[in-house]
Amino acid sequence: MTARYSDTADVILLDIEGTTTPVNYVFGVLFPFARDHVADFLTAHQQDAEVQSDIQRLRQEYEIDLVQGLSVPDWRGTEATAAVPYIHHLIAIDRKSTGLKSLQGKIWNQGYRDGRLRSQMFADVKPAFERWTTALKQLFIFSSGSAQAQKLLFRYSEEGDLTNFISGYFDTQTGSKREAQSYQKIADAIGVAPEKILFISDVTAELKAAQAAGMQTLFSIRPGNHSSESEGFAAIQNFDSL
Known part of the structure; x- marks a missing residue:
């Protein structure tokens, strides 16, 4: 044998x-899905404790980026949707961010459960x-x-x-x-x-x-x-x- x-x-x-x-499923389906639906998701779930935790992690990451002199979109305002441009930026550069990955998982959860996503x-x-x-x-x-x-x-x-x-x-x-x-x-x-x-x-x-x-x-x-x-x-x- x-x-x-x-x-x-x-x-x-x-x-x-x-x-x-396949790599293309991640970059061609999952990432665009999260990018396209993040604003609506944050509007609907911004009071959820776990979502607020994700946003807090992302805000800390944003502040570190500023200290390091990195070019990042402005994050102005306290509402959750103010984070959308920065989230789009992280998705575009495929950063392995714990806050981003956690938030993406929540967005994909909706897509999988209602049948819009099949891996x-x-x-x-x-x-x-x-x-x-x-x-x-x-x-x-x-x-x-x-x-x-x-x-x-x-x-x-x-x-x-x-x-x-x-x-x-x-x-x-x-x-x-x-x-x-x-x-x-x-x-x-x-x-x-x-x-x-x-x-x-x-x-x-x-x-x-x-x-x-x-x-x-x-x-x-x-x-x-x-x-x-x-x-x-x-x-x-x-x-x-x-």
Whole structure:
């Protein structure tokens, strides 16, 4: 029997964009949806405590940007919708902002629940999830999108609800995906030695961080990804070999 990359791993940790899901779905569907609906969402939900917390985080980030001399849109006024130009700016530059990602998750929640959004998965994803579950491997997700957004993406997919296959979700509250300590935190949270975890991503900087923490790594090459240069990491084009 041909050995699979996952044979020595008890846990499979996955990135989303460019790994399970086409990059274009994130940039061509999710980001525009959040951008187009954020003003109406804030008008309707500006009194919600969790939304106010997101706005507070974003305001702190805005103040830091000003101190650093970055060019950002004016944020004037105390109403929640005053944050819209800055939010549009963060979406445009794809900043991995915890406040932004949390707010986007709330906006996407409405879209998924009323049927305007259905997430896309590569064709090999669901069969791989089924195969790994049968092999008693645990599956976790680590993405810059909020844990809420991750759950929504896998629950409301075109392939059906895939959340039953997933044991847990990690986001930027764990730490940057480009820092080794984030992966050590994940290993500690799961309760598995890093060398028993296989992390798959289309970003080599993330793979370097995971490797530094002791994890196994694979570079994901998918149609539409930003880069196919693996920088020496073992690469896969689908999950069929896992």
